[in-house]
Amino acid sequence: MKTGSLALPALLVALTACGTGASPPGDEASTRPNTVAGPFRELRDRELLETSGAAPYPLTSVAREFRDPTVLDLDRTGQPGAAALYAVATIAGVTGIYRFVAPDSRSFRPDPEPSTPVLRPAPSWEGGRIAAPSVHRVDDEIWLFYAGAGGIGLARSEDGVDFVREPVPVLEADETTLWEDGLPPTSPAFLRVTDDDWRLFYSANGSIGEAQSNGTLRFSRTGSGPVLGPDRAHASAFDAAAVGEPHALLATTAEGRIVTRLYHAAVDHAGNGAIGLAARFGIRGSFRRAYAPVLSTTRNPRSPWVLPFDELALLFVTQQAGASDSLAYPAVAVAVAPPTASLCLR
Amino acid sequence: MSARLVLQSRWCSAALLGAALWVQGRPARANPADTYGLGARSTALGSAVAASSTDYSAGYYNPAGFARGRGSELALGYAAVAHHLEISGEDSRVDPVRGVTGGLVARGSVVTVPVAVGISARISDDRLSRFRTRRPEDVHWLRYDDRPQLLYLSVAAALRPLSWLSLGGGIAMLSATTGSFRVTGTAVQPDGRDRSTADSELQHEVNIDLTPRSYPILGVSVTPADGVTWALVYRGEATVDFDVRGEFEGEVETAAFTVPAAYQVASRAASAFIPQQVVLGLEVSPSEDLAVELDLTYLNWSAYQSPFSQTDSRLEVEVPPGLLDLPPETRPSLTLDPEFQDRIVPRLGVEWRVDAHPRVAVPVRAGYFFEKSPVPQQTARTNFVDPDRHVLSAGTGLVWRDPAEWLPGRVRFACFAQLSILPTRITLKENPGDFVGDYRAQGTIVAVGADLGLELP
Numbered sequence: 019m020k021t022g023s024l025a026l027p028a029l030l031v032a033l034t035a036c037g038t039g040a041s042p043p044g045d046e047a048s049t050r051p052n053t054v055a056g057p058f059r060e061l062r063d064r065e066l067l068e069t070s071g072a073a074p075y076p077l078t079s080v081a082r083e084f085r086d087p088t089v090l091d092l093d094r095t096g097q098p099g100a101a102a103l104y105a106v107a108t109i110a111g112v113t114g115i116y117r118f119v120a121p122d123s124r125s126f127r128p129d130p131e132p133s134t135p136v137l138r139p140a141p142s143w144e145g146g147r148i149a150a151p152s153v154h155r156v157d158d159e160i161w162l163f164y165a166g167a168g169g170i171g172l173a174r175s176e177d178g179v180d181f182v183r184e185p186v187p188v189l190e191a192d193e194t195t196l197w198e199d200g201l202p203p204t205s206p207a208f209l210r211v212t213d214d215d216w217r218l219f220y221s222a223n224g225s226i227g228e229a230q231s232n233g234t235l236r237f238s239r240t241g242s243g244p245v246l247g248p249d250r251a252h253a254s255a256f257d258a259a260a261v262g263e264p265h266a267l268l269a270t271t272a273e274g275r276i277v278t279r280l281y282h283a284a285v286d287h288a289g290n291g292a293i294g295l296a297a298r299f300g301i302r303g304s305f306r307r308a309y310a311p312v313l314s315t316t317r318n319p320r321s322p323w324v325l326p327f328d329e330l331a332l333l334f335v336t337q338q339a340g341a342s343d344s345l346a347y348p349a350v351a352v353a354v355a356p357p358t359a360s361l362c363l364r
Numbered sequence: 365m366s367a368r369l370v371l372q373s374r375w376c377s378a379a380l381l382g383a384a385l386w387v388q389g390r391p392a393r394a395n396p397a398d399t400y401g402l403g404a405r406s407t408a409l410g411s412a413v414a415a416s417s418t419d420y421s422a423g424y425y426n427p428a429g430f431a432r433g434r435g436s437e438l439a440l441g442y443a444a445v446a447h448h449l450e451i452s453g454e455d456s457r458v459d460p461v462r463g464v465t466g467g468l469v470a471r472g473s474v475v476t477v478p479v480a481v482g483i484s485a486r487i488s489d490d491r492l493s494r495f496r497t498r499r500p501e502d503v504h505w506l507r508y509d510d511r512p513q514l515l516y517l518s519v520a521a522a523l524r525p526l527s528w529l530s531l532g533g534g535i536a537m538l539s540a541t542t543g544s545f546r547v548t549g550t551a552v553q554p555d556g557r558d559r560s561t562a563d564s565e566l567q568h569e570v571n572i573d574l575t576p577r578s579y580p581i582l583g584v585s586v587t588p589a590d591g592v593t594w595a596l597v598y599r600g601e602a603t604v605d606f607d608v609r610g611e612f613e614g615e616v617e618t619a620a621f622t623v624p625a626a627y628q629v630a631s632r633a634a635s636a637f638i639p640q641q642v643v644l645g646l647e648v649s650p651s652e653d654l655a656v657e658l659d660l661t662y663l664n665w666s667a668y669q670s671p672f673s674q675t676d677s678r679l680e681v682e683v684p685p686g687l688l689d690l691p692p693e694t695r696p697s698l699t700l701d702p703e704f705q706d707r708i709v710p711r712l713g714v715e716w717r718v719d720a721h722p723r724v725a726v727p728v729r730a731g732y733f734f735e736k737s738p739v740p741q742q743t744a745r746t747n748f749v750d751p752d753r754h755v756l757s758a759g760t761g762l763v764w765r766d767p768a769e770w771l772p773g774r775v776r777f778a779c780f781a782q783l784s785i786l787p788t789r790i791t792l793k794e795n796p797g798d799f800v801g802d803y804r805a806q807g808t809i810v811a812v813g814a815d816l817g818l819e820l821p
Contacts, residue, residue, distance in 0.1 A: 050801070272803050273790060
């Protein structure tokens with residue numbers, strides 16, 4: 019027998035009926051200025067169009083193994099609309115970064131557009147593998163950072179389909195950075211603070227580091243240590259074993275303070291995965307953890323990507339497609355904040 | 365093999381929603397008289413009436429006042445409060461408060477000592493009690509959202525052993541809630557888009573009891589000279605518990621199997637808190653037409669305990685491994701010390717009586733008091749929203765002596781309007797990853813009401 023506190027799961031389960039209108043008291047958007055920061059709940063039935071997979075998975079296939087999503091808002095209206103999702107997948111035997119589209123920012127059709135990868139491993143420094151894409155609109159271009167075997171690379175495009183690589187990585191392994199233990203950086207998260215202040219967060223050796231450039235494509239590491247490491251002070255913490263796969267956003271509090279938010283994957287000592295949030299005031303300094311993970315499921319979510327809108331935010335993650343062993347392959351899932359947001363489509 | 369379980373059905377969802385709401389934390393509340401006052405005359409005077417109240421409101425302000433009045437009184441009134449409270453520009457939608465007020469004071473004498481007994485009450489016109497549950501981090505207007513929603517009732521007695529001395533005492537009562545719910549039947553686990561939660565067959569029953577919680581009110585009035593009255597009042601502390609127990613007993617049906625399941629949950633919380641109070645009151649009447657009232661109220665808010673519930677739950681279910689999608693383990697309820705601070709509230713009231721007719725007097729009243737919030741800056745996880753409060757009030761009415769031969773005595777009418785101004789209070793969170801974030805709270809509260817009473821000789 020197992021004993022445990024089930025109050026919160028009960029509440030969450032009670033709210034899973036789409037369109038019930040039930041709201042946990044105090045969780046109205048009006049009473050939580052940071053309501054789009056999290057926590058998130060997974061999408062439920064009728065919140066995805068039938069043209070995509072069943073909620074919370076718009077992209078799920080045992081053969082294609084969709085993973086590492088990154089999303090570009092095509093409409094930029096402040097509301098969910100047309101969007102392009104870039105993810106690693108294996109389609110017709112070809113593994114690469116594919117582009118998928120959705121009319122509502124979440125119901126992505128499983129057939130990519132175009133049907134071929136927008137990026138597949140090529141240069142020797144990539145070592146035959148590319149992963150963890152991170153897409154950004156930079157002026158009139160679309161930039162796609164990605165991880166290869168030798169570091170972090172960048173490809174640029176004018177239309178989001180035809181990408182041209184930079185010839186060399188924008189960030190490589192650094193033997194002098196002790197905490198990285200000589201491992202190559204991976205899982206890039208680009209943040210354009212100003213025109214001449216660019217940041218690149220990355221994973222290495224179970225922690226998250228930060229690099230900076232003055233508006234050029236050569237990033238250099240900031241500081242001698244990671245900006246966020248595992249929570250070693252609390253052995254039972256959800257992020258006690260490792261953190262990684264960052265996604266960075268700039269936000270402003272209701273009182274006008276600039277905040278850098280760093281969403282990240284986290285793993286506890288039992289191997290369970292969750293999505294965490296750390297943040298700092300301003301654009302420099304160490305990050306401080308939120309009180310709780312922003313998404314915690316039994317399917318080990320990782321590789322977060324947050325797409326913020328005016329009144330809600332969507333969180334895209336990679337996680338196991340189901341509870342059973344036969345569904346242990348990766349799939350792209352979507353969650354929403356605030357948990358009371360209603361996205362019913364049907 | 366055992367595991368935790370997700371139950372998805374309309375009936376079960378409703379029941380578990382109730383359970384989940386019940387077992388989460390609840391904020392502090394006091395009673396409506398503390399917040400807005402009781403009785404039209406007393407409220408118009410800024411509640412600075414410890415030394416002067418003799419009508420039914422003396423059951424709250426100073427029971428000794430019962431022994432200082434004339435004749436017996438019966439009064440009935442109505443008061444309504446509208447909140448305009450906002451957080452960072454968004455309306456917080458704090459419910460209005462409306463209710464019937466009134467009371468009865470019976471006076472007589474034992475031997476030659478004047479004695480009196482009185483009942484005072486405030487009853488909400490749409491509920492007897494309300495408990496709204498929240499998590500520790502939820503943003504909540506601590507003293508205005510649920511606090512005035514309670515039933516208030518006091519019973520007191522008083523005597524005047526000496527012409528200059530009155531003593532009174534009684535108890536005030538609030539309603540506490542205990543309850544249980546039980547769900548039985550078969551809960552269907554949804555399976556993609558094919559199996560609906562509506563296929564569940566569940567029955568539920570809910571039992572709720574309102575039980576009284578009381579605290580003492582003691583008062584003394586001293587009149588050392590004509591036109592001067594001192595008062596000292598003590599109101600006790602009260603904590604209203606909220607207990608709930610629930611259980612599910614039945615079967616869980618999935619596409620692959622059906623298994624028996626049982627779930628029990630119990631929660632206990634201090635859902636309402638009345639701080640003990642000591643009031644020093646003074647009434648000075650330089651002439652028969654004018655009275656000036658001053659009260660200082662000490663409130664022991666530092667005794668306020670964490671409002672968040674302690675919850676125990678247990679699930680017993682046998683399922684094959686890997687076939688149910690289990691929710692993650694939840695963390696136990698927080699027991700954060702709210703660290704409230706004691707406060708002294710100054711109150712001032714002025715009453716001017718105008719004789720409009722040989723048998724009709726028209727009193728004009730005004731009052732003011734200032735409440736500095738007992739709540740410290742909410743820079744950490746909790747979010748008790750509570751700015752300071754400036755309260756302005758005014759009122760009038762009439763006292764009609766011997767309105768008819770068949771109706772000797774006095775008919776009293778009083779009305780009031782009260783404006784509370786809550787200046788902006790800015791909360792800056794120390795954790796930039798706080799799920800609530802920075803906010804500013806401000807607002808106004810408008811209250812109006814009237815009483816009609818009859819004083820018999």
